[in-house]
Amino acid sequence: MLEPGDRAGGRWLRELGARALVRRLLDGGPPLPGVSDKRWAGLCARAARADPGRDLDAAREAGMRFVCPGDAEWPAQLDDLGDARPTGLWVRGRAGLRLWALRSVALVGARACTEYGAHMAATLAAGLAERGWVVVSGGAYGVDGAAHRGALASGGATVAVLACGLDRPYPSGHARLIDRIAAQGLVVGELPPGDHPTPGRFIVRNRVIAALTRGTVVVEAAYRSGSLVTARAAQRLGRHTMGVPGPATSARSAGVHELLRGGAALVTDAAEVVELVGAIGELAPRRSGPVLPRDLLEPAARQVLAALPARGAPSAAEIARGARTAPDDAIARLYELRSLGYVERHGDGWKLTRQTMISVRADRDGC
Structure with missing residues (x-):
């Protein structure tokens, strides 16, 4: 009924509880605080069309489950989002989401990435997977896809966070990749079966990637890249924010360079990422030139x-x-x-x- 990231709805859930909120929406009475009459009418109409039983049946048929706050599988770090916390997550895959999220890193970046960006994303993901870290990304073309493939190729764990119903994977060209992720890792999302992605849902989805993980690495990103939204959400949440530098003349790395100028940590390999997000003593090797x-x-x-x-x-x-x-x-x-x-x-x-x-x-x- 509520759109992902709806802070007003999240506050109602916290103050009233799910059952009372559903009754208020179905009754169609006066609007709750924080929304206009027009928006309240839209929420009530959406509640009237909702069919949770149908969604759960479709999810079971597609091999999904629904995880909500308070469940044993719920990742507690998502609670850091406050009233923007997901009301729940649809999950596809056999692994336990809570345990995997405890040792996870987000790898995000440009969809139209360069060969350098794809190489760095795959190499970083493979290195993290070999060190026992879970690689989280958005399942998109470019850096996301390279990160997922790098983790899978190393026999490691990866999670795709989608901005649509899990039975309608987007982009469609990654349907086979997302199936591989579900078989070897996890596919998660906030939207029920059948829901389609929109530009706004991609942006809002990024807060889940940031909150779910110990840190976010941006591999390539232009100034207006959506992956920078993930990085800034990670900064607000107190997570580690990292960037992989690119050529100074590359527009696709301009956003990463701005992120680095703003205080993000510069990383070039998996060891440097783990040094930041890992336990005390997990240090990257010291770098030096050849001994003459x-x-x-x-x-x-x-x-x-x-x-x-x-x-x-x-x-x-x-x-x-x-x-x-x-x-x-x-x-x-x-x-x-x-x-x-x-x-x-x-x-x-x-x-x-x-x-x-x-x-x-x-x-x-x-x-």
Whole structure:
């Protein structure tokens, strides 16, 4: 009877209870506080057409169940939505929604994503699934579909939150994918069997994705992307909000970059996501460049090596001045470096070997 996210209806449910609210709507008396006469008349007409028994029969026939607040399977974190909390969720799949939601991450982004966006979504989802996390998304084309497929391909768990009746999956081109998700994971939604999606329902649906999960990752999103609605809902709810950066010139990543400028965490792989949403001690590995042979030299030897110019063959005294050390110490270090193949002697002078010069140039070019 109530549209998803209807805060006035949610307040009535909290204050009156479901049975009393249904009686008021069916009686068609004076409107309850918070709505106009016109909207109240529309709600009463909708209540008169409602047939819960028919919906439940259709759901059972399609292998669905209805989960509402207070049920053992109800995810308590949805209560954070307050009066915008779903009145209940239709669920398709064998797994328990409450337990899966406790260790879940939302992966959302552009429908018209690039190959880079699809690759990052699938890779992140696979990495999260391999670490025992449930990947939640909206079942749409683009990033959503890539995230679901990445989790499924890794033998992991995934949940699709739809903005329509579960017996009418949208988009229709993802009907087989949604069937796979239902077989290996869960498909959930607020709308009863037979209901169709609308633009407004997609936007309102996103609050469920944000509330259901420990954090939301946006992979690609333009400035007006609906996935940013999910991210902002996650921020309001105190959930972790993350973004995967893209090319600075890409309009499809402009919304993500704005999100990052606003305080969202930058992530590039599943380990970095888990570091934020996981338990204490689940840290991502430290990032560093490759270890070069000269990195293993003692500091005094590295200092002398750094004092040798790319051209010419300075004397030991000149090298000592450049390394800020005594001539005797510089000579000792130069002979040590010669034995390791870093330098060679030319008369009274010293110079880098050809191999060392190539290595130094490559290192400088990579800086």
